[in-house]
Amino acid sequence: MAERGKLNMVLAVAAVAVLIGSGLALTVTSAPHGDSDLVIVNGREYMWGCLGDDFQFVEFDANGVRYQGVKISDVVNGSGLVAPDTYAYELVSARDGYSKTLAWNDLLNGYLVPEYEKRAVFPERTKSFWIDTIGEINPVAE
Protein backbone atom coordinates (compact mmCIF):
# COMPACT_ATOMS: atom_id res chain seq x y z
CA MET A 1 0.00 0.00 0.00
CA ALA A 2 2.88 2.30 0.88
CA GLU A 3 4.46 1.38 -2.41
CA ARG A 4 1.27 2.34 -4.24
CA GLY A 5 1.11 5.66 -2.45
CA LYS A 6 4.70 6.35 -3.44
CA LEU A 7 3.91 5.42 -7.05
CA ASN A 8 0.91 7.74 -7.10
CA MET A 9 2.98 10.58 -5.70
CA VAL A 10 5.71 10.10 -8.30
CA LEU A 11 3.13 9.89 -11.08
CA ALA A 12 1.32 13.00 -9.90
CA VAL A 13 4.51 15.04 -9.76
CA ALA A 14 5.60 13.78 -13.18
CA ALA A 15 2.16 14.49 -14.65
CA VAL A 16 2.20 18.07 -13.39
CA ALA A 17 5.72 18.51 -14.79
CA VAL A 18 4.58 17.16 -18.17
CA LEU A 19 1.58 19.48 -18.26
CA ILE A 20 3.57 22.56 -17.31
CA GLY A 21 6.48 21.76 -19.62
CA SER A 22 4.38 20.86 -22.65
CA GLY A 23 2.02 23.77 -22.00
CA LEU A 24 4.94 26.19 -22.02
CA ALA A 25 6.38 24.62 -25.17
CA LEU A 26 2.97 24.83 -26.81
CA THR A 27 2.63 28.51 -25.92
CA VAL A 28 6.06 29.33 -27.28
CA THR A 29 5.68 27.35 -30.51
CA SER A 30 2.13 28.53 -31.22
CA ALA A 31 3.36 32.01 -32.05
CA PRO A 32 3.60 32.51 -35.84
CA HIS A 33 7.14 32.27 -37.19
CA GLY A 34 6.66 34.68 -40.05
CA ASP A 35 4.11 36.32 -42.32
CA SER A 36 2.08 33.49 -43.80
CA ASP A 37 1.24 35.61 -46.86
CA LEU A 38 4.91 35.79 -47.82
CA VAL A 39 7.46 33.28 -48.96
CA ILE A 40 11.02 34.51 -48.67
CA VAL A 41 13.41 32.78 -51.05
CA ASN A 42 17.10 33.52 -50.67
CA GLY A 43 16.14 36.78 -48.97
CA ARG A 44 13.77 37.84 -51.73
CA GLU A 45 10.10 38.24 -50.79
CA TYR A 46 7.24 36.89 -52.86
CA MET A 47 3.57 37.24 -52.05
CA TRP A 48 1.87 33.84 -52.12
CA GLY A 49 -1.10 35.40 -53.87
CA CYS A 50 1.07 36.89 -56.63
CA LEU A 51 3.39 33.96 -57.43
CA GLY A 52 1.60 33.62 -60.76
CA ASP A 53 2.79 37.10 -61.79
CA ASP A 54 6.42 35.98 -61.80
CA PHE A 55 6.26 32.26 -62.40
CA GLN A 56 4.29 29.86 -64.52
CA PHE A 57 1.71 27.68 -62.81
CA VAL A 58 1.70 24.08 -63.93
CA GLU A 59 -0.69 21.24 -63.23
CA PHE A 60 0.60 18.04 -61.73
CA ASP A 61 -0.70 14.95 -59.94
CA ALA A 62 0.47 13.80 -56.56
CA ASN A 63 -1.05 11.04 -54.49
CA GLY A 64 -4.09 10.91 -56.74
CA VAL A 65 -4.84 14.61 -56.39
CA ARG A 66 -4.41 17.23 -59.13
CA TYR A 67 -2.58 20.34 -57.99
CA GLN A 68 -1.59 23.63 -59.55
CA GLY A 69 1.67 25.14 -58.44
CA VAL A 70 4.92 26.79 -59.38
CA LYS A 71 8.16 24.85 -59.49
CA ILE A 72 10.29 25.60 -56.46
CA SER A 73 13.41 25.47 -58.63
CA ASP A 74 11.95 28.27 -60.81
CA VAL A 75 11.43 30.43 -57.74
CA VAL A 76 14.95 29.72 -56.47
CA ASN A 77 16.42 30.52 -59.87
CA GLY A 78 14.27 33.66 -60.02
CA SER A 79 15.68 34.83 -56.72
CA GLY A 80 19.02 35.41 -58.43
CA LEU A 81 20.95 32.72 -56.56
CA VAL A 82 24.13 31.78 -58.42
CA ALA A 83 24.89 28.06 -58.84
CA PRO A 84 21.74 26.85 -57.03
CA ASP A 85 22.69 23.21 -57.51
CA THR A 86 25.62 23.65 -55.10
CA TYR A 87 23.36 24.30 -52.12
CA ALA A 88 20.91 22.38 -49.98
CA TYR A 89 17.68 24.19 -49.06
CA GLU A 90 15.99 24.71 -45.75
CA LEU A 91 12.21 25.00 -46.09
CA VAL A 92 10.70 26.71 -43.05
CA SER A 93 7.02 26.79 -42.17
CA ALA A 94 5.72 30.25 -41.23
CA ARG A 95 3.07 28.60 -39.11
CA ASP A 96 5.20 26.89 -36.52
CA GLY A 97 8.85 27.10 -37.57
CA TYR A 98 9.00 23.46 -38.66
CA SER A 99 11.92 23.11 -41.04
CA LYS A 100 13.15 20.52 -43.46
CA THR A 101 16.43 20.55 -45.36
CA LEU A 102 16.44 19.12 -48.86
CA ALA A 103 19.04 18.57 -51.54
CA TRP A 104 18.74 20.44 -54.83
CA ASN A 105 17.83 17.23 -56.63
CA ASP A 106 14.84 16.77 -54.32
CA LEU A 107 13.89 20.40 -54.71
CA LEU A 108 13.74 20.01 -58.49
CA ASN A 109 10.76 17.76 -57.94
CA GLY A 110 8.91 20.23 -55.70
CA TYR A 111 6.13 22.75 -56.21
CA LEU A 112 4.69 25.60 -54.18
CA VAL A 113 0.92 25.17 -54.07
CA PRO A 114 -0.98 28.23 -52.78
CA GLU A 115 -4.40 26.58 -52.80
CA TYR A 116 -3.48 23.71 -50.50
CA GLU A 117 -2.37 25.40 -47.29
CA LYS A 118 0.55 27.03 -49.12
CA ARG A 119 2.24 23.67 -49.17
CA ALA A 120 5.39 22.44 -50.75
CA VAL A 121 4.35 19.29 -52.62
CA PHE A 122 6.80 16.74 -53.98
CA PRO A 123 4.98 14.37 -56.36
CA GLU A 124 7.72 11.75 -56.26
CA ARG A 125 8.03 11.94 -52.49
CA THR A 126 4.41 12.14 -51.43
CA LYS A 127 4.90 9.54 -48.76
CA SER A 128 7.58 11.49 -46.98
CA PHE A 129 7.67 15.23 -47.79
CA TRP A 130 4.78 17.51 -46.86
CA ILE A 131 5.39 20.96 -45.43
CA ASP A 132 2.64 23.52 -45.19
CA THR A 133 2.58 27.31 -44.95
CA ILE A 134 6.04 27.69 -46.43
CA GLY A 135 7.48 30.98 -45.19
CA GLU A 136 11.13 30.71 -46.14
CA ILE A 137 13.35 28.80 -48.51
CA ASN A 138 16.95 29.37 -47.50
CA PRO A 139 20.01 28.06 -49.32
CA VAL A 140 22.44 26.40 -46.92
CA ALA A 141 25.89 25.01 -47.53
CA GLU A 142 25.78 21.31 -48.29
Next chain:
Amino acid sequence: MDEKGGVTMKGMDRNRLLAGMLVFGSLWGMLECVLGSLKMPDGLEAFPMGAVLGGLFGLGLMSYTRRIYGTMWMQLGMGIVAGFLRFWAPIGTCVVCSALAIVAESLVFELIFNRPILSIRSFAAEGSGGQSRTALKTLVPLGLIVGYAIYVTGYAFTQIFTPIVTGSGFVLSDFASVVPLIAGRGFFAALCGAVALPAAVLIQQLDIDVAKVAVAKYYGGAVAASAICWVVVFALFLPRFLGQ
Protein backbone atom coordinates in the same frame (compact mmCIF):
# COMPACT_ATOMS: atom_id res chain seq x y z
CA MET B 1 -0.14 -15.47 -15.89
CA ASP B 2 3.52 -14.63 -15.48
CA GLU B 3 5.13 -12.60 -12.75
CA LYS B 4 4.48 -9.42 -14.66
CA GLY B 5 0.71 -9.61 -14.51
CA GLY B 6 0.29 -10.56 -18.13
CA VAL B 7 0.56 -13.77 -20.06
CA THR B 8 3.27 -14.43 -22.58
CA MET B 9 2.52 -15.06 -26.22
CA LYS B 10 2.72 -18.79 -25.51
CA GLY B 11 0.17 -18.59 -22.70
CA MET B 12 -2.85 -17.74 -24.82
CA ASP B 13 -4.31 -19.50 -27.84
CA ARG B 14 -1.98 -18.21 -30.51
CA ASN B 15 -4.62 -18.06 -33.21
CA ARG B 16 -7.03 -16.10 -31.05
CA LEU B 17 -4.26 -13.72 -30.22
CA LEU B 18 -3.28 -13.22 -33.84
CA ALA B 19 -6.92 -12.63 -34.81
CA GLY B 20 -7.24 -10.05 -32.04
CA MET B 21 -4.04 -8.40 -33.17
CA LEU B 22 -5.38 -8.20 -36.70
CA VAL B 23 -8.78 -6.78 -35.68
CA PHE B 24 -7.56 -4.13 -33.28
CA GLY B 25 -4.54 -3.26 -35.41
CA SER B 26 -6.81 -2.81 -38.42
CA LEU B 27 -9.21 -0.67 -36.41
CA TRP B 28 -6.36 1.52 -35.23
CA GLY B 29 -4.93 1.75 -38.74
CA MET B 30 -8.31 2.66 -40.19
CA LEU B 31 -8.77 5.44 -37.64
CA GLU B 32 -5.31 6.73 -38.49
CA CYS B 33 -6.11 6.74 -42.21
CA VAL B 34 -9.57 8.30 -41.90
CA LEU B 35 -8.96 10.87 -39.17
CA GLY B 36 -5.32 11.47 -40.10
CA SER B 37 -6.33 12.65 -43.54
CA LEU B 38 -9.01 15.07 -42.34
CA LYS B 39 -8.52 18.67 -43.36
CA MET B 40 -8.89 20.81 -40.27
CA PRO B 41 -11.21 23.82 -40.45
CA ASP B 42 -9.85 27.35 -40.71
CA GLY B 43 -8.27 28.48 -37.49
CA LEU B 44 -7.52 24.93 -36.39
CA GLU B 45 -4.97 24.01 -39.05
CA ALA B 46 -2.28 23.81 -36.41
CA PHE B 47 -4.19 21.33 -34.27
CA PRO B 48 -2.13 18.14 -34.12
CA MET B 49 -4.55 15.36 -35.02
CA GLY B 50 -1.71 12.90 -34.45
CA ALA B 51 -1.84 13.72 -30.75
CA VAL B 52 -5.48 12.64 -30.60
CA LEU B 53 -4.82 9.57 -32.74
CA GLY B 54 -1.92 8.43 -30.57
CA GLY B 55 -3.04 9.65 -27.16
CA LEU B 56 -6.71 8.75 -27.42
CA PHE B 57 -7.26 6.00 -29.99
CA GLY B 58 -3.83 4.38 -30.05
CA LEU B 59 -3.34 4.33 -26.30
CA GLY B 60 -7.01 3.49 -25.73
CA LEU B 61 -6.98 0.47 -28.04
CA MET B 62 -3.64 -0.81 -26.78
CA SER B 63 -4.74 -0.47 -23.15
CA TYR B 64 -8.05 -2.15 -23.84
CA THR B 65 -6.47 -5.11 -25.62
CA ARG B 66 -3.93 -5.48 -22.82
CA ARG B 67 -6.88 -5.58 -20.44
CA ILE B 68 -8.89 -8.22 -22.28
CA TYR B 69 -6.06 -10.35 -23.68
CA GLY B 70 -3.51 -9.68 -20.96
CA THR B 71 -0.73 -10.58 -23.34
CA MET B 72 2.57 -8.76 -23.56
CA TRP B 73 3.93 -7.79 -26.99
CA MET B 74 0.51 -8.16 -28.60
CA GLN B 75 0.27 -4.37 -28.80
CA LEU B 76 3.49 -4.17 -30.78
CA GLY B 77 1.88 -6.56 -33.24
CA MET B 78 -1.18 -4.32 -33.40
CA GLY B 79 1.08 -1.37 -34.11
CA ILE B 80 2.75 -3.23 -36.95
CA VAL B 81 -0.65 -4.09 -38.49
CA ALA B 82 -1.88 -0.50 -38.07
CA GLY B 83 1.38 0.92 -39.44
CA PHE B 84 1.21 -1.37 -42.44
CA LEU B 85 -2.36 -0.31 -43.21
CA ARG B 86 -1.37 3.34 -42.86
CA PHE B 87 1.60 2.89 -45.15
CA TRP B 88 -0.33 0.85 -47.69
CA ALA B 89 -3.05 3.49 -48.01
CA PRO B 90 -1.41 6.64 -49.33
CA ILE B 91 -4.01 9.04 -48.02
CA GLY B 92 -3.15 12.44 -46.67
CA THR B 93 0.30 13.58 -45.81
CA CYS B 94 3.50 11.87 -44.77
CA VAL B 95 2.45 8.24 -44.51
CA VAL B 96 5.98 7.00 -43.87
CA CYS B 97 6.07 9.25 -40.79
CA SER B 98 2.66 8.03 -39.64
CA ALA B 99 3.46 4.37 -40.13
CA LEU B 100 6.78 4.65 -38.29
CA ALA B 101 5.16 6.66 -35.49
CA ILE B 102 2.47 4.03 -34.94
CA VAL B 103 5.01 1.24 -34.58
CA ALA B 104 7.17 3.37 -32.28
CA GLU B 105 4.14 4.21 -30.13
CA SER B 106 3.27 0.56 -29.69
CA LEU B 107 6.86 -0.25 -28.75
CA VAL B 108 6.87 2.48 -26.10
CA PHE B 109 3.59 1.13 -24.76
CA GLU B 110 5.16 -2.31 -24.36
CA LEU B 111 8.23 -0.94 -22.65
CA ILE B 112 6.08 0.92 -20.12
CA PHE B 113 3.31 -1.56 -19.42
CA ASN B 114 5.41 -4.71 -19.36
CA ARG B 115 6.61 -3.58 -15.95
CA PRO B 116 4.85 -5.56 -13.18
CA ILE B 117 4.07 -2.47 -11.12
CA LEU B 118 2.08 -1.01 -14.02
CA SER B 119 0.11 -4.15 -14.90
CA ILE B 120 -3.09 -3.07 -16.63
CA ARG B 121 -4.81 -6.27 -15.60
CA SER B 122 -4.16 -5.48 -11.95
CA PHE B 123 -5.73 -2.04 -12.37
CA ALA B 124 -8.69 -3.58 -14.18
CA ALA B 125 -9.11 -6.08 -11.33
CA GLU B 126 -9.15 -3.20 -8.87
CA GLY B 127 -11.89 -1.55 -10.90
CA SER B 128 -14.04 -4.64 -11.10
CA GLY B 129 -13.44 -5.21 -7.39
CA GLY B 130 -15.12 -1.92 -6.50
CA GLN B 131 -11.91 0.05 -6.13
CA SER B 132 -12.24 2.22 -9.20
CA ARG B 133 -11.38 5.38 -7.29
CA THR B 134 -8.13 3.88 -6.09
CA ALA B 135 -7.29 2.78 -9.62
CA LEU B 136 -8.20 6.19 -11.01
CA LYS B 137 -5.70 7.91 -8.74
CA THR B 138 -2.99 5.99 -10.52
CA LEU B 139 -4.45 5.69 -14.01
CA VAL B 140 -5.20 9.37 -14.65
CA PRO B 141 -1.64 10.66 -14.11
CA LEU B 142 -0.23 7.48 -15.64
CA GLY B 143 -2.40 7.95 -18.76
CA LEU B 144 -1.30 11.55 -19.01
CA ILE B 145 2.37 10.61 -18.85
CA VAL B 146 2.05 7.63 -21.18
CA GLY B 147 -0.06 9.59 -23.70
CA TYR B 148 2.65 12.20 -23.78
CA ALA B 149 5.47 9.66 -23.90
CA ILE B 150 4.13 7.60 -26.78
CA TYR B 151 3.25 10.63 -28.89
CA VAL B 152 6.51 12.48 -28.31
CA THR B 153 8.61 9.37 -28.84
CA GLY B 154 6.67 8.39 -31.97
CA TYR B 155 6.98 11.88 -33.42
CA ALA B 156 10.69 12.14 -32.62
CA PHE B 157 11.27 8.66 -34.01
CA THR B 158 9.75 9.64 -37.36
CA GLN B 159 11.81 12.81 -37.58
CA ILE B 160 14.95 10.73 -37.28
CA PHE B 161 14.01 7.67 -39.30
CA THR B 162 11.78 9.02 -42.08
CA PRO B 163 14.67 10.90 -43.73
CA ILE B 164 16.84 7.82 -43.34
CA VAL B 165 14.21 5.40 -44.68
CA THR B 166 13.34 7.63 -47.63
CA GLY B 167 16.96 8.35 -48.47
CA SER B 168 16.79 12.12 -48.05
CA GLY B 169 19.28 12.08 -45.19
CA PHE B 170 18.94 12.99 -41.53
CA VAL B 171 19.76 16.64 -40.75
CA LEU B 172 20.43 17.34 -37.08
CA SER B 173 19.39 21.01 -37.31
CA ASP B 174 15.99 19.96 -38.73
CA PHE B 175 15.51 17.67 -35.78
CA ALA B 176 16.62 20.31 -33.28
CA SER B 177 14.14 22.79 -34.74
CA VAL B 178 11.25 20.38 -34.38
CA VAL B 179 11.92 19.31 -30.78
CA PRO B 180 10.05 22.26 -29.17
CA LEU B 181 7.14 21.62 -31.55
CA ILE B 182 6.98 17.98 -30.56
CA ALA B 183 7.15 18.87 -26.87
CA GLY B 184 4.31 21.39 -27.23
CA ARG B 185 2.01 19.26 -29.34
CA GLY B 186 2.39 16.46 -26.84
CA PHE B 187 0.24 18.55 -24.49
CA PHE B 188 -2.87 17.40 -26.35
CA ALA B 189 -1.73 13.77 -26.33
CA ALA B 190 -1.21 14.00 -22.57
CA LEU B 191 -4.76 15.24 -22.02
CA CYS B 192 -6.13 12.51 -24.29
CA GLY B 193 -4.10 9.87 -22.47
CA ALA B 194 -5.50 10.96 -19.10
CA VAL B 195 -8.95 10.05 -20.44
CA ALA B 196 -8.13 7.08 -22.67
CA LEU B 197 -6.21 4.90 -20.21
CA PRO B 198 -8.72 5.01 -17.32
CA ALA B 199 -11.63 4.57 -19.73
CA ALA B 200 -10.09 1.58 -21.49
CA VAL B 201 -9.13 -0.11 -18.24
CA LEU B 202 -12.06 0.64 -15.96
CA ILE B 203 -15.30 0.82 -17.96
CA GLN B 204 -17.05 -2.37 -16.92
CA GLN B 205 -19.36 -2.48 -19.94
CA LEU B 206 -16.33 -3.07 -22.16
CA ASP B 207 -15.30 -6.20 -20.32
CA ILE B 208 -15.22 -9.36 -22.39
CA ASP B 209 -13.61 -12.73 -21.83
CA VAL B 210 -12.08 -13.36 -25.23
CA ALA B 211 -11.09 -16.91 -24.34
CA LYS B 212 -14.72 -17.88 -23.85
CA VAL B 213 -16.23 -16.48 -27.03
CA ALA B 214 -17.39 -19.32 -29.28
CA VAL B 215 -14.86 -20.19 -31.96
CA ALA B 216 -17.13 -19.52 -34.95
CA LYS B 217 -18.34 -16.25 -33.53
CA TYR B 218 -14.84 -15.12 -32.57
CA TYR B 219 -13.09 -15.82 -35.84
CA GLY B 220 -16.08 -14.86 -37.97
CA GLY B 221 -16.35 -11.55 -36.18
CA ALA B 222 -12.60 -10.97 -36.36
CA VAL B 223 -12.44 -11.58 -40.10
CA ALA B 224 -15.51 -9.44 -40.77
CA ALA B 225 -14.35 -6.52 -38.61
CA SER B 226 -10.86 -6.55 -40.09
CA ALA B 227 -12.22 -6.77 -43.62
CA ILE B 228 -14.50 -3.79 -43.01
CA CYS B 229 -11.56 -1.69 -41.80
CA TRP B 230 -9.46 -2.51 -44.85
CA VAL B 231 -12.38 -2.00 -47.24
CA VAL B 232 -13.13 1.41 -45.72
CA VAL B 233 -9.53 2.48 -46.25
CA PHE B 234 -9.47 1.02 -49.74
CA ALA B 235 -12.72 2.81 -50.61
CA LEU B 236 -11.25 6.06 -49.35
CA PHE B 237 -8.19 6.18 -51.53
CA LEU B 238 -9.37 4.26 -54.59
CA PRO B 239 -11.38 7.15 -56.11
CA ARG B 240 -8.25 9.30 -56.10
CA PHE B 241 -6.44 6.84 -58.31
CA LEU B 242 -9.40 6.19 -60.53
CA GLY B 243 -9.69 9.94 -61.02
CA GLN B 244 -6.13 10.25 -62.28
